[in-house]
Amino acid sequence: MLFSDYHNHPQGHRDLPYTKEVLEPWAKYARKVQLKDVALTDHGRYHPGINLDEFFKFRDSVKDVKFKIGVEIDNDPETSKADYQWMEKNYNKLDFVLGSVHFIDDWPYDHPAHKEKFNEWDIDELYGRYFAEMKNLINKGFLDGLAHVDLIKIFGHRQKKEIEYYVKDVLKLIKEKGLTVEMSTAGWRKPVNEQYPQEKIIEMIKQMDIPITTASDAHTAKDVGYGYDRLYEMLKKYGFNQVAVFDNHKMTLLPI
Numbered sequence: 001m002l003f004s005d006y007h008n009h010p011q012g013h014r015d016l017p018y019t020k021e022v023l024e025p026w027a028k029y030a031r032k033v034q035l036k037d038v039a040l041t042d043h044g045r046y047h048p049g050i051n052l053d054e055f056f057k058f059r060d061s062v063k064d065v066k067f068k069i070g071v072e073i074d075n076d077p078e079t080s081k082a083d084y085q086w087m088e089k090n091y092n093k094l095d096f097v098l099g100s101v102h103f104i105d106d107w108p109y110d111h112p113a114h115k116e117k118f119n120e121w122d123i124d125e126l127y128g129r130y131f132a133e134m135k136n137l138i139n140k141g142f143l144d145g146l147a148h149v150d151l152i153k154i155f156g157h158r159q160k161k162e163i164e165y166y167v168k169d170v171l172k173l174i175k176e177k178g179l180t181v182e183m184s185t186a187g188w189r190k191p192v193n194e195q196y197p198q199e200k201i202i203e204m205i206k207q208m209d210i211p212i213t214t215a216s217d218a219h220t221a222k223d224v225g226y227g228y229d230r231l232y233e234m235l236k237k238y239g240f241n242q243v244a245v246f247d248n249h250k251m252t253l254l255p256i
């Protein structure tokens with residue numbers, strides 16, 4: 001069974017300071033779906049609220065679920081410089097750094113309020129730009145894993161060329177750097193209604209023997225472990241027998 005969720009946002013979509021009240025529901029709901037290893041990975045841009053001491057108190061008070069602390073770092077043109085500074089300063093206290101591409105230039109393309117901008121793009125050109133951004137992010141270093149690698153499809157815009165054309169080099173780079181790719185159920189809650197990544201990419205990841213994490217990208221505690229029965233079936237279909245978990249950036253592969 002799946003037992004780990006390595007992408008969660010206790011702050012939701014805002015800079016909410018970590019307190020006992022903010023963190024405790026995550027233990028309650030993790031227990032409810034029998035998770036054993038859960039990483040909190042709030043957005044870098046909300047780092048002022050990520051109170052590590054408050055997290056460590058919480059972590060030490062929970063005996064039956066291992067909680068890890070991470071951050072989701074991205075290419076935000078306004079905040080990423082400060083986010084990286086915070087992450088680098090606290091790197092040794094963190095377990096896991098997740099990398100994401102949420103912007104094309106200054107366009108937050110995954111935000112529903114800005115989705116009409118897709119109409120201004122040639123979608124193949126956009127996919128090219130998106131995966132080029134991902135390579136840049138990987139080459140900046142510090143990452144342990146990549147989040148939602150084909151997020152650019154979020155509103156259902158599909159490229160014409162085969163997806164391999166765009167992801168092959170990115171996966172090669174991920175493999176070279178020893179990073180993980182997350183298998184995320186979040187896409188089932190989005191207009192595209194498809195897990196991240198799509199099955200062709202899952203197949204490539206398996207063939208290339210790239211380690212995976214499992215993730216819900218929950219922005220509210222009740223979504224932790226969302227869709228995991230369905231994800232488990234998908235992973236078994238492609239022959240996955242292990243998932244990665246992290247302790248202070250050290251990867252361990254455990255059987256599922």
Ligand SMILES: [Zn+2]
Nearest residue numbers: 072100147148
């Ligand atoms: Zn994200």
Ligand SMILES: [Zn+2]
Nearest residue numbers: 007009072217
């Ligand atoms: Zn996220």
